[in-house]
Amino acid sequence: MSTHPGRAASAAKQQRGKSPLTAETGPASSGDSGGASADITEHELKRRAILEGAAAVFARRGFVAGTTKEIAAEVGLSQPAIYHYVGSKSDLLREIALQVDRDLFAALESGIARSTNPAEQLRGIIEEYTAAVVRDRRVFAVFWQEGHSLPQEIQDRIREDQRDFITRVGKIVARLQRSKVLPPGPVAVMARAILSMPSWMYHWYLPEGQMTATEIADVYCRLIGLGERR
Amino acid sequence: MSTHPGRAASAAKQQRGKSPLTAETGPASSGDSGGASADITEHELKRRAILEGAAAVFARRGFVAGTTKEIAAEVGLSQPAIYHYVGSKSDLLREIALQVDRDLFAALESGIARSTNPAEQLRGIIEEYTAAVVRDRRVFAVFWQEGHSLPQEIQDRIREDQRDFITRVGKIVARLQRSKVLPPGPVAVMARAILSMPSWMYHWYLPEGQMTATEIADVYCRLIGLGERR
DNA sequence: CCTACCGATCGGTAGG
DNA sequence: CCTACCGATCGGTAGG
Numbered sequence: 001m002s003t004h005p006g007r008a009a010s011a012a013k014q015q016r017g018k019s020p021l022t023a024e025t026g027p028a029s030s031g032d033s034g035g036a037s038a039d040i041t042e043h044e045l046k047r048r049a050i051l052e053g054a055a056a057v058f059a060r061r062g063f064v065a066g067t068t069k070e071i072a073a074e075v076g077l078s079q080p081a082i083y084h085y086v087g088s089k090s091d092l093l094r095e096i097a098l099q100v101d102r103d104l105f106a107a108l109e110s111g112i113a114r115s116t117n118p119a120e121q122l123r124g125i126i127e128e129y130t131a132a133v134v135r136d137r138r139v140f141a142v143f144w145q146e147g148h149s150l151p152q153e154i155q156d157r158i159r160e161d162q163r164d165f166i167t168r169v170g171k172i173v174a175r176l177q178r179s180k181v182l183p184p185g186p187v188a189v190m191a192r193a194i195l196s197m198p199s200w201m202y203h204w205y206l207p208e209g210q211m212t213a214t215e216i217a218d219v220y221c222r223l224i225g226l227g228e229r230r
Numbered sequence: 231m232s233t234h235p236g237r238a239a240s241a242a243k244q245q246r247g248k249s250p251l252t253a254e255t256g257p258a259s260s261g262d263s264g265g266a267s268a269d270i271t272e273h274e275l276k277r278r279a280i281l282e283g284a285a286a287v288f289a290r291r292g293f294v295a296g297t298t299k300e301i302a303a304e305v306g307l308s309q310p311a312i313y314h315y316v317g318s319k320s321d322l323l324r325e326i327a328l329q330v331d332r333d334l335f336a337a338l339e340s341g342i343a344r345s346t347n348p349a350e351q352l353r354g355i356i357e358e359y360t361a362a363v364v365r366d367r368r369v370f371a372v373f374w375q376e377g378h379s380l381p382q383e384i385q386d387r388i389r390e391d392q393r394d395f396i397t398r399v400g401k402i403v404a405r406l407q408r409s410k411v412l413p414p415g416p417v418a419v420m421a422r423a424i425l426s427m428p429s430w431m432y433h434w435y436l437p438e439g440q441m442t443a444t445e446i447a448d449v450y451c452r453l454i455g456l457g458e459r460r
Numbered sequence: 461c462c463t464a465c466c467g468a469t470c471g472g473t474a475g476g
Numbered sequence: 477c478c479t480a481c482c483g484a485t486c487g488g489t490a491g492g
Contacts, residue, residue, distance in 0.1 A: 062378055064294035068487065080488075081461050089487065144433070145375050148292055183452040189441065192434055193427045193453055200426030203374070211419065220423055222413040224453050298471065310472075311477050319471065466489080473482080 047085045049075045054092040059138035063093050063149040093146060094154055100136075100143040101161055107132045108165060118175040122194070123221050125169060130198040130217040134205060141202040166191050181225065194224060277315045279305045284322040289368035293323050293379040323376060324384055330366075330373040331391055337362045338395060348405040352424070353451050355399060360428040360447040364435060371432040396421050411455065424454060 053074030057066040068089050069079040086092055111124030133140050147155060170187040173194070177184055197220045205216075221227050283304030287296040298319050299309040316322055341354030363370050377385060400417035403424070407414055427450045435446075451457050 060378065062292065062294060064292060065379065078462055083488070084461070148290065149295065185449040185452060186441070189446055189449045190453060192430070193450055196426045196430030197423045200422070200430055204422055211416070216419060219415040219419045222415060223420060223423055225455060308478060313472070314477070
C-alpha cells in the first residue's frame with residue numbers, strides 16, 4: 001500500500017528547517033564528474049543552486065515556458081553549461097517534485113510524532129505542513145501547478161503518495177470524530193478540507209507577511225475547533 | 231475599489247447552473263453545415279465549443295504545452311481554422327480566466343443574497359462556490375494553474391478582484407466572530423482558510439464522485455462550526 | 461564551461 | 477475552412 005515510509009523517515013531526519021532542495025539530494029551526484037576537480041561538494045553545491053534557480057523560474061513562468069537559459073542566468077551560467085550538472089530540463093522538475101513529496105511526509109511523520117493524543121497530532125501536522133509551505137512557497141507552487149508536466153510514472157507515484165497522506169490524516173480525523181472534537185462526515189473529504197488550508201497558501205502567502213507560520217497554523221486549528229477554542 | 235459589481239450581477243442572472251463557457255450546449259456537434267448560413271448563432275456556438283476544448287486541453291497539459299492543433303482536434307477542425315473564431319491562443323486563456331472571475335463573483339453575490347443572517351450568508355457562499363467548482367472543475371483548474379500565462383494587465387485585474395472577494399467574505403467573518411460563531415483571529419487569513427476548502431477541490435474532486443456539491447459544502451460548514459454542529 | 465549550431469515544434473498567415 | 481509554409485523559440489549536442 002504505502003511505498004514511502006522509508007523515504008519519509010529518512011527525509012524527516014535529514015531536513016530540519018532546511019529547504020528541501022538544499023538538503024541532501026541522494027546518491028545522484030555520481031555519474032559524470034568530468035572535470036579535473038575531484039571535489040564532489042563543489043559540483044554538488046552548484047547542482048543545488050541550479051535546482052533552486054529552476055524552482056524560481058518554474059514558479060514564475062511555469063515549466064514549459066521557463067527556459068533553461070533563464071535557469072542558467074539565475075545561477076550565472078550559460079545555457080548549455082547546466083547540462084554538465086543535470087541530465088535534462090525534465091530532470092529538474094522531477095527532482096523538485098520528488099523532494100516536495102518527501103517533505104510532505106516528513107511534515108506528516110513529524111507532526112504525528114509529537115503526541116499520542118489525536119488532537120495534538122492533527123495540530124502538529126497542520127503546524128508542520130504550514131511551516132513547510134511558508135518555508136518553500138515557490139517549490140510547493142511548482143509541485144502543485146506543474147504536475148502535468150511530469151513523466152507519467154512520477155505522476156502516478158505522487159498520486160499514490162497523496163492518497164496515503166489523506167488516508168493517514170483520515171485515521172486521525174476519525175478518532176477525533178469519535179471523541180466529538182470533530183463533527184461527523186466522510187473522513188476523506190474532511191481530511192482534504194483540513195489540508196487544503198495550508199496547501200492553498202502558495203496562492204496567497206507572501207514572505208513579507210507579518211504572521212509567522214505558527215500563528216497562521218493556529219488560526220486554522222481554531223477554525224476547526226482544535227485547541228482552547230471558545 | 232471594486233470594478234466588478236456590474237459584471238457579477240449580470241453573470242449571476244445569465245448563468246443558472248450552467249457552464250460559464252457554454253450558456254448553450256445543445257446540438258453543438260452539428261457536424262459541418264454548409265457555408266451559406268448567415269446565422270451569427272452558428273458562429274457563436276462553434277466559438278464556445280472551441281473555448282470548451284481549450285479549457286479541456288489547458289487543464290490536461292497546461293497553457294504553453296497545450297497546442298492550438300490539439301484544441302482544434304477537440305472540436306473537429308484543422309489548426310488554422312480556429313483563427314476564424316478567435317484572435318489568438320492567448321485570447322482563449324484570457325476569456326476562460328475572465329469568465330471564471332465573473333463566476334466567482336456570481337457565487338459570492340448569490341450566496342450573500344440568500345439571507346441577512348451572516349451565518350446563512352457564509353453557508354450560501356460556501357455552497358455556491360463549491361457548486362461552481364464541481365460544475366466546472368477543469369475551467370477552475372486552468373484559472374488557478376495558468377495565471378502566470380495571462381497578460382500582466384489581466385493578472386492585475388484578477389488579483390484585485392481576488393482581494394475584493396476576500397475583503398467581502400472577511401466582513402461576514404468579522405460579524406460571525408462578534409457573535410462567537412467563529413473564533414477570533416485575523417479576518418483575512420480566516421476568510422482565505424475557509425475559501426481554500428472549495429478552491430482546493432479542483433485538485434481532487436472527480437465527476438464520478440458519489441457526493442453532491444451540497445453534501446461536500448455541508449462538510450465544510452460543519453467543520454468550521456456553521457449550522458447544527460454537535 | 462563556452463561558442464556555434466542542429467532538429468523539432470508551434471503559433472500564426474497567405475492564398476485560395 | 478483547408479493546404480502549405482514562414483519565423484521564431486528552444487532543448488540539447490558537438491567540439492573544443
